[in-house]
Amino acid sequence: MIRTLFLFLCVALVIVGCKTTESVRSNRSGGVVSLSQEELRAYEIAFLDGNKEKILGNIAEAEQYFKMALSINQNSDVAYFELAKISVERGRFDEAATLMEKARDLNKENMWYAEYLAKIYAETGQFNLSIETLEEIIEANPEKVEYYFNLGALLGAMEKYDEAIKVYDELENKYGLMEEVAMQRQVIYRDQNNPQKALEEVSRLITFNPSEIRYLGMKAEILEEMGRIEEAKTLYDKMLEIEPGFGQIYFSLFRIYENEGKTEQARAYLLSAFESPSLGIDVKVNVLLNLMTKPGESPELLFALSDKLVEAHPANAKAHAIQGDLYNNFQKPVEARASFLRALELDPNRPPIWQEVLIISSELNDFETMLSESEKAIEYFPQQPLFYLFNGIALQQMERAQEAVESLKAGKNLVIDNNELLGQFYASLGDAHHSIKDNKSSDSAYEKSLKYTPSNVIVLNNYAYYLSLREKDLEKAEKMAKKANDLSPNQASFQDTYAWVLFKRGNYQNALFWIKEALKNGGAEDPDVLEHHGDILWQLDQKMEAKTAWQMALDFGGNEKSLKEKIGRLE
Numbered sequence: 001m002i003r004t005l006f007l008f009l010c011v012a013l014v015i016v017g018c019k020t021t022e023s024v025r026s027n028r029s030g031g032v033v034s035l036s037q038e039e040l041r042a043y044e045i046a047f048l049d050g051n052k053e054k055i056l057g058n059i060a061e062a063e064q065y066f067k068m069a070l071s072i073n074q075n076s077d078v079a080y081f082e083l084a085k086i087s088v089e090r091g092r093f094d095e096a097a098t099l100m101e102k103a104r105d106l107n108k109e110n111m112w113y114a115e116y117l118a119k120i121y122a123e124t125g126q127f128n129l130s131i132e133t134l135e136e137i138i139e140a141n142p143e144k145v146e147y148y149f150n151l152g153a154l155l156g157a158m159e160k161y162d163e164a165i166k167v168y169d170e171l172e173n174k175y176g177l178m179e180e181v182a183m184q185r186q187v188i189y190r191d192q193n194n195p196q197k198a199l200e201e202v203s204r205l206i207t208f209n210p211s212e213i214r215y216l217g218m219k220a221e222i223l224e225e226m227g228r229i230e231e232a233k234t235l236y237d238k239m240l241e242i243e244p245g246f247g248q249i250y251f252s253l254f255r256i257y258e259n260e261g262k263t264e265q266a267r268a269y270l271l272s273a274f275e276s277p278s279l280g281i282d283v284k285v286n287v288l289l290n291l292m293t294k295p296g297e298s299p300e301l302l303f304a305l306s307d308k309l310v311e312a313h314p315a316n317a318k319a320h321a322i323q324g325d326l327y328n329n330f331q332k333p334v335e336a337r338a339s340f341l342r343a344l345e346l347d348p349n350r351p352p353i354w355q356e357v358l359i360i361s362s363e364l365n366d367f368e369t370m371l372s373e374s375e376k377a378i379e380y381f382p383q384q385p386l387f388y389l390f391n392g393i394a395l396q397q398m399e400r401a402q403e404a405v406e407s408l409k410a411g412k413n414l415v416i417d418n419n420e421l422l423g424q425f426y427a428s429l430g431d432a433h434h435s436i437k438d439n440k441s442s443d444s445a446y447e448k449s450l451k452y453t454p455s456n457v458i459v460l461n462n463y464a465y466y467l468s469l470r471e472k473d474l475e476k477a478e479k480m481a482k483k484a485n486d487l488s489p490n491q492a493s494f495q496d497t498y499a500w501v502l503f504k505r506g507n508y509q510n511a512l513f514w515i516k517e518a519l520k521n522g523g524a525e526d527p528d529v530l531e532h533h534g535d536i537l538w539q540l541d542q543k544m545e546a547k548t549a550w551q552m553a554l555d556f557g558g559n560e561k562s563l564k565e566k567i568g569r570l571e
Contacts, residue, residue, distance in 0.1 A: 047076070050068075411425060423448075512537070534553065
């Protein structure tokens with residue numbers, strides 16, 4: 001509560017800061033008259049150096065120079081003031097209060113000092129001192145309206161509502177009806193749960209300006225709080241006559257009808273609200289997000305709202321981004337990606353949206369787009385490792401394995417405290433090195449991947465399969481293939497790998513069992529699985545069955561030369 005007041009009063013800082021040089025000059029005829037010319041020069045140099053360091057952002061150095069200036073001229077109110085500001089910036093409010101008290105004692109006519117001191121008192125919980133100081137300021141400057149508002153704000157923040165009302169009454173007695181005063185009073189009355197008095201305050205404003213939408217809107221809200229819903233509706237209708245298309249009015253009506261369970265009317269007003277550019281996009285986005293997470297909400301309504309959001313805010317990246325989320329939720333990846341790309345055209349500084357684009361491109365197997373967009377993402381965010389991972393995977397899929405290795409290595413070196421991501425980088429490096437037949441580097445990369453992510457079933461499967469092809473470390477390969485199947489059962493590709501490793505180890509009967517499992521789980525149309533099935537049957541002396549399996553592999557697009565040679569053994 002007091003933190004808000006602190007920010008409210010900070011406006012004075014800018015003005016005080018502009019008075020620094022003048023204050024130094026005024027001190028020459030005040031507290032510094034006893035200084036010699038040499039001392040005065042040393043003081044001015046120290047003070048100016050302090051200001052220079054402050055401007056450069058070197059606060060610690062600035063503080064030392066201001067202390068040096070104060071050691072030369074102990075009656076420098078402006079040096080005390082600058083040190084107080086530094087203490088506030090560093091959260092040393094008690095120290096700041098002491099410094100500002102000295103500054104004010106040296107220059108009692110400087111109201112900026114007094115106001116800043118009142119703010120510090122409030123920040124340190126010395127509210128009575130803050131109030132006393134503001135009252136002294138008002139007594140010395142009864143014509144300064146802003147001081148009354150500062151005092152009223154402090155009293156309101158302390159929930160001394162009656163005293164705050166008296167301050168605002170005094171202000172109005174001096175200057176007549178003031179919008180700001182009536183606004184503050186109606187806020188206080190609403191905080192006091194006194195809507196009738198709040199209504200009276202707003203009604204006074206409406207009498208003064210009967211067509212002011214803001215006043216009418218406040219009155220309608222208060223009427224809603226009082227349960228006078230029909231009167232609020234009538235007032236909202238009147239507001240639409242004055243200002244058709246005002247989005248906030250439609251939104252208020254949507255809320256009323258939704259609470260009454262009148263769904264059709266509520267949705268009609270909501271659509272009108274989304275059409276209005278005058279209603280802020282954040283309000284609309286929050287409503288749409290809530291509806292998107294609401295079970296059973298109509299997709300037609302969601303897409304209609306999304307379309308109107310984009311139409312009303314075509315140049316706002318947020319509108320296109322949430323539309324992309326909506327398409328994603330309804331499994332429309334192509335449309336989602338188009339929306340995300342439009343959002344990035346408007347605002348490319350959004351890493352999560354780049355990530356969504358790359359994920360969708362990967363799922364669509366659109367590696368050209370994945371490559372081009374990952375390159376753009378890297379240009380904008382050269383320190384984000386994830387974009388190098390997507391880039392490397394895209395290069396690998398496009399058979400540019402050496403370039404993939406370079407990109408993946410660059411990204412890997414940017415990873416900090418993320419073992420999961422490191423494991424994925426090494427997994428992709430293993431794939432890329434394998435593609436260029438660098439088996440040593442490939443094995444090393446897979447080993448590191450499993451060190452960081454020991455349950456990565458893709459790495460366990462691929463590494464085991466590549467070892468079996470080279471007939472190397474087959475016992476290790478068998479353990480990895482088994483682990484992959486234990487972690488992710490009923491996966492045809494994993495079962496095929498396990499069968500093939502067992503085949504390479506001469507365990508043909510178990511190999512036959514696992515290859516049949518692969519066939520049952522989706523491998524019956526996979527030429528590699530079918531060929532492996534034939535190879536296992538051949539070793540088990542089931543020649544004709546082997547021929548049938550090889551022929552099926554050939555029919556499904558398997559390696560023609562290899563399969564015809566195998567089939568030819570029986571002819």
